[in-house]
Amino acid sequence: MTTTLRPTGPLSTSADGARTRPYEVCVNSRPVGTARIETVPEFGTKVGRIASLHIEEPDRRRGRGTVAALAAEEVLRGWGCDQIEVSVPADAEPALRMTTALGYVERSRNMLKDLPAEPPPLPAEVTFRPVTQEEYDAWRAQDTANFAQNWIDRGLTPAQARAKAESSERRFLPEGLATPHTWISRLVREGEPVGLLWLGRHTSEEGEHSAFVYSVEVDEDQRGRGYGRALMTVAERIALQAGERRIGLHVFAGNTPALRLYESLGYRTTTVNSFKQLL
Secondary structure (H helix, E strand, C coil), rough: CCEEEEEEECCCCCCCCCCCEEEEEEEEEEEEEEEEEEEEECCCCCCEEEEEECEEEEECCCCCHHHHHHHHHHHHHHHCEEEEEEECCCHHHHHHHHHHHCCCCCEEEEEECCCCCCCCCCCCCCEEEEECCHHHHHHHHHHHHHHHHHCCCCCHHHEEEEEEHHHHHHHCCHHHHHHEEEEEEEEEEECCCEEEEEEEEECCCCCCCEEEEEEEEHHHHHHCCCCHHHHHHHHHHHHCCCCCCEEEEECCCCCCHHHHHHCCCCCCEEEEEEEEEEE
Protein backbone atom coordinates (compact mmCIF):
# COMPACT_ATOMS: atom_id res chain seq x y z
CA MET A 1 0.00 0.00 0.00
CA THR A 2 1.17 3.51 -0.83
CA THR A 3 0.73 6.44 1.56
CA THR A 4 0.77 9.88 -0.06
CA LEU A 5 -0.19 13.50 0.57
CA ARG A 6 -2.90 14.94 -1.67
CA PRO A 7 -3.49 18.73 -1.66
CA THR A 8 -6.99 19.77 -0.62
CA GLY A 9 -6.54 23.47 -1.21
CA PRO A 10 -4.31 25.93 -3.06
CA LEU A 11 -0.83 26.90 -1.93
CA SER A 12 -1.32 30.17 -0.03
CA THR A 13 1.47 32.74 0.14
CA SER A 14 1.21 35.73 2.49
CA ALA A 15 2.69 39.18 2.01
CA ASP A 16 5.78 38.23 4.04
CA GLY A 17 6.42 35.18 1.84
CA ALA A 18 5.08 32.55 4.25
CA ARG A 19 3.53 29.52 2.58
CA THR A 20 0.86 27.11 3.78
CA ARG A 21 -1.13 24.28 2.23
CA PRO A 22 -3.62 21.68 3.51
CA TYR A 23 -3.45 18.01 2.52
CA GLU A 24 -5.23 14.69 2.86
CA VAL A 25 -3.17 11.69 3.90
CA CYS A 26 -4.17 8.93 1.49
CA VAL A 27 -3.50 5.21 1.25
CA ASN A 28 -3.99 4.08 -2.35
CA SER A 29 -6.12 7.22 -2.86
CA ARG A 30 -8.26 6.44 0.22
CA PRO A 31 -8.25 9.35 2.73
CA VAL A 32 -7.02 8.27 6.15
CA GLY A 33 -6.09 11.63 7.71
CA THR A 34 -5.16 15.26 7.24
CA ALA A 35 -2.04 17.41 7.36
CA ARG A 36 -1.10 21.05 7.05
CA ILE A 37 2.38 22.19 6.05
CA GLU A 38 3.71 25.73 6.32
CA THR A 39 6.82 27.83 6.46
CA VAL A 40 7.69 29.80 9.60
CA PRO A 41 7.97 33.49 8.66
CA GLU A 42 9.70 34.56 11.87
CA PHE A 43 12.68 32.39 10.85
CA GLY A 44 12.84 33.66 7.29
CA THR A 45 11.88 31.56 4.26
CA LYS A 46 13.92 28.38 4.77
CA VAL A 47 12.35 26.87 7.89
CA GLY A 48 9.20 24.80 7.51
CA ARG A 49 6.79 23.20 9.91
CA ILE A 50 4.34 20.33 10.03
CA ALA A 51 1.58 22.44 11.55
CA SER A 52 -0.78 19.51 11.98
CA LEU A 53 -0.87 15.80 11.21
CA HIS A 54 -3.84 13.59 12.07
CA ILE A 55 -4.42 9.95 11.20
CA GLU A 56 -7.88 8.45 11.74
CA GLU A 57 -8.06 5.82 14.47
CA PRO A 58 -8.61 2.72 12.24
CA ASP A 59 -5.39 3.51 10.33
CA ARG A 60 -3.12 4.28 13.27
CA ARG A 61 -0.14 2.13 14.29
CA ARG A 62 0.46 1.16 10.66
CA GLY A 63 3.18 3.66 9.81
CA ARG A 64 0.83 6.08 8.03
CA GLY A 65 1.95 9.04 10.13
CA THR A 66 5.63 8.26 9.60
CA VAL A 67 5.28 8.12 5.83
CA ALA A 68 3.14 11.27 5.82
CA ALA A 69 5.82 13.10 7.85
CA LEU A 70 8.49 12.02 5.38
CA ALA A 71 6.29 13.21 2.51
CA ALA A 72 5.91 16.57 4.27
CA GLU A 73 9.68 16.86 4.42
CA GLU A 74 9.81 16.37 0.64
CA VAL A 75 7.23 19.10 0.14
CA LEU A 76 9.29 21.51 2.24
CA ARG A 77 12.48 20.64 0.36
CA GLY A 78 10.60 21.57 -2.80
CA TRP A 79 9.74 24.92 -1.20
CA GLY A 80 13.44 25.57 -0.60
CA CYS A 81 13.48 24.83 3.13
CA ASP A 82 16.60 23.46 4.79
CA GLN A 83 15.05 22.82 8.22
CA ILE A 84 11.75 21.50 9.56
CA GLU A 85 10.21 21.80 13.01
CA VAL A 86 7.36 20.08 14.81
CA SER A 87 5.55 20.75 18.09
CA VAL A 88 4.08 17.68 19.77
CA PRO A 89 1.83 17.57 22.86
CA ALA A 90 3.79 16.14 25.77
CA ASP A 91 1.20 13.41 26.35
CA ALA A 92 1.22 12.22 22.70
CA GLU A 93 3.74 9.45 23.28
CA PRO A 94 3.38 7.71 19.89
CA ALA A 95 4.00 11.02 18.08
CA LEU A 96 7.02 11.75 20.29
CA ARG A 97 8.47 8.33 19.54
CA MET A 98 7.88 8.88 15.84
CA THR A 99 9.68 12.22 15.74
CA THR A 100 12.64 10.75 17.62
CA ALA A 101 12.79 7.81 15.21
CA LEU A 102 12.76 10.22 12.26
CA GLY A 103 15.78 12.10 13.61
CA TYR A 104 14.14 15.15 15.15
CA VAL A 105 16.02 16.73 18.06
CA GLU A 106 14.28 18.47 20.94
CA ARG A 107 14.97 22.20 20.85
CA SER A 108 12.67 23.47 23.59
CA ARG A 109 9.49 22.85 25.49
CA ASN A 110 6.51 24.86 26.64
CA MET A 111 5.38 24.58 30.25
CA LEU A 112 2.27 25.66 32.14
CA LYS A 113 1.19 26.03 35.76
CA ASP A 114 -2.21 26.58 37.35
CA LEU A 115 -1.82 29.48 39.76
CA PRO A 116 -2.77 29.18 43.43
CA ALA A 117 -5.62 31.23 44.86
CA GLU A 118 -3.25 33.28 47.00
CA PRO A 119 0.08 34.77 45.89
CA PRO A 120 3.14 32.97 47.25
CA PRO A 121 5.29 34.85 49.79
CA LEU A 122 8.40 36.63 48.55
CA PRO A 123 11.64 36.05 50.48
CA ALA A 124 11.99 38.72 53.18
CA GLU A 125 15.30 40.07 51.90
CA VAL A 126 14.07 40.98 48.39
CA THR A 127 11.53 43.29 46.79
CA PHE A 128 10.67 44.18 43.20
CA ARG A 129 9.87 47.30 41.21
CA PRO A 130 9.25 48.28 37.58
CA VAL A 131 12.38 48.81 35.49
CA THR A 132 13.40 52.32 34.50
CA GLN A 133 13.60 53.33 30.85
CA GLU A 134 17.41 53.33 31.08
CA GLU A 135 17.41 49.82 32.54
CA TYR A 136 14.97 48.68 29.87
CA ASP A 137 17.11 50.00 27.01
CA ALA A 138 20.25 48.29 28.29
CA TRP A 139 18.44 45.03 29.02
CA ARG A 140 16.56 44.86 25.74
CA ALA A 141 19.67 44.99 23.58
CA GLN A 142 21.40 42.27 25.61
CA ASP A 143 18.30 40.10 25.90
CA THR A 144 17.76 40.18 22.13
CA ALA A 145 21.37 39.12 21.56
CA ASN A 146 21.09 36.30 24.12
CA PHE A 147 17.80 35.13 22.63
CA ALA A 148 19.29 34.97 19.14
CA GLN A 149 22.34 33.07 20.41
CA ASN A 150 20.10 30.47 22.03
CA TRP A 151 18.53 29.79 18.64
CA ILE A 152 21.93 29.67 16.92
CA ASP A 153 23.07 27.10 19.49
CA ARG A 154 20.04 25.00 18.55
CA GLY A 155 20.31 24.82 14.81
CA LEU A 156 19.42 28.18 13.27
CA THR A 157 21.76 30.25 11.14
CA PRO A 158 22.72 33.70 12.50
CA ALA A 159 20.40 35.32 9.94
CA GLN A 160 17.49 33.07 10.91
CA ALA A 161 18.12 33.66 14.62
CA ARG A 162 18.28 37.41 14.11
CA ALA A 163 15.01 37.31 12.14
CA LYS A 164 13.38 35.34 14.96
CA ALA A 165 14.62 37.77 17.63
CA GLU A 166 13.44 40.81 15.68
CA SER A 167 10.08 39.19 14.95
CA SER A 168 9.57 38.39 18.64
CA GLU A 169 10.35 41.96 19.64
CA ARG A 170 7.87 43.36 17.11
CA ARG A 171 5.21 40.91 18.24
CA PHE A 172 5.57 41.00 22.01
CA LEU A 173 7.04 44.45 22.73
CA PRO A 174 5.66 46.67 19.96
CA GLU A 175 5.43 49.68 22.28
CA GLY A 176 8.35 48.91 24.57
CA LEU A 177 7.54 49.51 28.21
CA ALA A 178 4.14 50.91 27.19
CA THR A 179 3.06 47.61 25.58
CA PRO A 180 -0.30 46.57 27.10
CA HIS A 181 -0.35 43.57 29.45
CA THR A 182 3.42 43.75 29.88
CA TRP A 183 5.29 43.86 33.18
CA ILE A 184 9.07 44.17 33.28
CA SER A 185 10.39 44.17 36.83
CA ARG A 186 13.67 44.40 38.69
CA LEU A 187 14.32 42.13 41.68
CA VAL A 188 16.11 44.16 44.36
CA ARG A 189 18.04 43.14 47.49
CA GLU A 190 19.12 45.84 49.94
CA GLY A 191 18.64 48.47 47.26
CA GLU A 192 20.76 46.66 44.67
CA PRO A 193 19.28 45.06 41.52
CA VAL A 194 19.93 41.31 41.32
CA GLY A 195 17.67 40.11 38.50
CA LEU A 196 15.02 40.97 35.94
CA LEU A 197 11.67 39.50 34.90
CA TRP A 198 9.64 40.06 31.73
CA LEU A 199 6.06 38.90 32.12
CA GLY A 200 3.32 39.34 29.55
CA ARG A 201 -0.01 37.92 28.45
CA HIS A 202 -0.17 35.13 25.90
CA THR A 203 -3.34 34.43 23.92
CA SER A 204 -3.74 31.03 22.27
CA GLU A 205 -5.30 30.34 18.88
CA GLU A 206 -8.46 29.30 20.74
CA GLY A 207 -8.65 32.72 22.39
CA GLU A 208 -7.63 31.55 25.86
CA HIS A 209 -5.10 33.71 27.66
CA SER A 210 -2.58 33.23 30.43
CA ALA A 211 0.37 35.03 31.91
CA PHE A 212 3.65 34.16 30.20
CA VAL A 213 7.24 34.43 31.42
CA TYR A 214 9.12 35.70 28.37
CA SER A 215 12.44 36.26 30.12
CA VAL A 216 13.87 35.68 33.59
CA GLU A 217 17.49 36.60 34.24
CA VAL A 218 19.59 36.71 37.40
CA ASP A 219 22.58 39.05 37.22
CA GLU A 220 25.69 36.97 36.57
CA ASP A 221 27.44 37.84 39.85
CA GLN A 222 24.28 37.02 41.84
CA ARG A 223 23.57 33.51 40.60
CA GLY A 224 23.30 30.50 42.85
CA ARG A 225 21.56 32.42 45.65
CA GLY A 226 17.93 31.54 45.00
CA TYR A 227 17.05 34.69 43.08
CA GLY A 228 15.75 32.72 40.11
CA ARG A 229 13.11 31.15 42.35
CA ALA A 230 12.34 34.60 43.79
CA LEU A 231 11.81 36.01 40.28
CA MET A 232 9.38 33.21 39.49
CA THR A 233 7.53 34.07 42.70
CA VAL A 234 7.31 37.68 41.50
CA ALA A 235 5.85 36.39 38.21
CA GLU A 236 3.08 34.55 40.05
CA ARG A 237 2.27 37.55 42.22
CA ILE A 238 2.02 39.92 39.25
CA ALA A 239 -0.03 37.40 37.25
CA LEU A 240 -2.54 36.96 40.06
CA GLN A 241 -2.83 40.73 40.52
CA ALA A 242 -3.60 40.97 36.79
CA GLY A 243 -6.41 38.45 37.15
CA GLU A 244 -4.65 35.55 35.43
CA ARG A 245 -5.21 31.97 36.58
CA ARG A 246 -2.45 30.21 34.64
CA ILE A 247 1.16 31.01 33.82
CA GLY A 248 3.30 29.59 31.03
CA LEU A 249 6.87 29.72 29.80
CA HIS A 250 9.27 28.43 27.15
CA VAL A 251 12.54 26.75 28.10
CA PHE A 252 15.35 25.74 25.75
CA ALA A 253 16.60 22.17 25.71
CA GLY A 254 19.81 21.74 27.66
CA ASN A 255 18.93 24.37 30.26
CA THR A 256 18.70 21.71 32.96
CA PRO A 257 18.90 24.05 36.01
CA ALA A 258 15.98 26.12 34.73
CA LEU A 259 13.94 23.02 33.85
CA ARG A 260 14.47 21.56 37.32
CA LEU A 261 13.49 24.87 38.91
CA TYR A 262 10.28 25.10 36.92
CA GLU A 263 9.34 21.50 37.65
CA SER A 264 9.96 22.05 41.37
CA LEU A 265 7.59 25.04 41.22
CA GLY A 266 4.79 22.94 39.73
CA TYR A 267 5.13 23.66 36.01
CA ARG A 268 4.28 20.79 33.69
CA THR A 269 5.44 20.28 30.10
CA THR A 270 2.62 20.80 27.60
CA THR A 271 4.48 20.77 24.27
CA VAL A 272 7.83 19.45 23.05
CA ASN A 273 9.33 21.44 20.15
CA SER A 274 11.82 19.61 17.92
CA PHE A 275 13.66 20.24 14.67
CA LYS A 276 15.54 18.43 11.92
CA GLN A 277 17.90 19.58 9.22
CA LEU A 278 16.69 18.77 5.70
CA LEU A 279 19.64 17.45 3.73
